[in-house]
Amino acid sequence: MDDTPSHRLLIARGDLHHTTWAPDPDATRPLGDGQIRLAVEQVALTANNITYAAFGEAMKYWQFFPSPDPAFGCLPTWGFATVVESRVEGLEPGRRVWGYLPLGTHLVVQPGRVRAGGFMDQSPHRTELAAAYQAYAFCDADPAWSPALEGLQAVLKPLFMTAFLLDDFLAGEGFFGAEQLLLTSASSKTAFATAFCLARRPRGERPEIIGLTSDSRRGFVTGLGCFDRTLGYGELESLAPATPSVYVDFAGDAGLRRRVHQHFGDALRFSSSIGGTHWRELGSGGGLPGPRPTLFFAPAQAKKRSAPPPEGWGPDGFAARLGEGWQAFLGAVQHGTEPWVRIVAHAGPAAAEAVYRALLDGTADARDGAMLSLR
Secondary structure, eight states, X not given: OOOSOOOEEEXXXXXXXXXXXXXXXXXXXXXXXXXXXXXXXXXXXXXXXXXXXXXTTTTOGGGSSOXXXXXXXXXXXXXXXXXXXXXXXXXXXXOEEEEEEESBSEEEEOEEEEETTEEEEOOGGGTTSOGGGTEEEEGGGOTTOOGGGHHHXXXXXXXXXXHHHHHHHHHHTGXXXXXXXEESSTTSHXXXXXXXXXXXXXXXXXXXXXXXXXXXXXXXXXXXXXXXXXXXXXXXXXXXXXXXXXXXXSSOOHHHHHHHHHHHGGGEEEEXXXXXXXXXXXXXXXXXXXXXXXXXXXXXXXXXXXSOTTTXXXXXXXXXXXXXXXXXXXXXXXXXXXXXXXXXXXXXXXHHHHHHHHHHHTOSXXXXXXXXXXX
């Protein structure tokens, strides 16, 4: 039994700034047959987690780790945990896993389909949720796992998977005939990972990649080298309005979305909503000129590509392509004298909450990737 003091951060569903710490309910909950208790060791916190909170109701993110108080939700994260108690034959304490975890100290799961590489959680409250968030991988069975790269894996790998699948989706649609792709919140890690995937395609086979960002982060975005052009948000209207374009929205800013749709009108061939880094400005996509904004849900594209040919690549083919892209991205992130991402470790509830609030308020350094431990 793990006797570490337990904590779990709870966030008011109606006010993301209203938070409270409570004892982690999974620290002492008695295990049933077929369940294990995980001790959460380290988790990553990025702008992607703010998207989880902003879309907590609409996309059911609050349902993964239910709060005792229905007015509050528990923030999902990605990270590492160790089995500390088990009622599953063959799954012994001490085994380390990677997967979807609460911002807390413990998690009880019900492993099903236990294989050499890991298992799927089959807890009843998660059965109707996206399968991509149910998988837990054994670290010692993952050939790509490296202790030295755990921070980068936790911070970037979930974001890279979204980026990889978004690039694949857009390419599969022939980029909707666009000559330019507009990526908002270009300093966010999911946005520049998407730009990296797009930029790996020959220039003659893809549109121009334009990053839209705040003036304060323009230098950082330009220095990444994966956008063909970088513009401040105030320069949007300098783009030729008749140019066939695709809008890839990582910000979720309703005002900016309206400006894009009004500026390009019917020249906007596709409008895709990915995230909500500008969560205060989230709003409806109805009543806009041009195409209706469409939410991109990465797990749906992953399911499609994991299917057998001809629609998909099969599970092994999908894993191989994703793995090759991930290794290339890792190389780019670490290349040069100034890496794209700095892993910064934080310990304890106060430090974890400070990181959360900096991300929520948009004051976090774009280059930093936070790794948190509450233990």
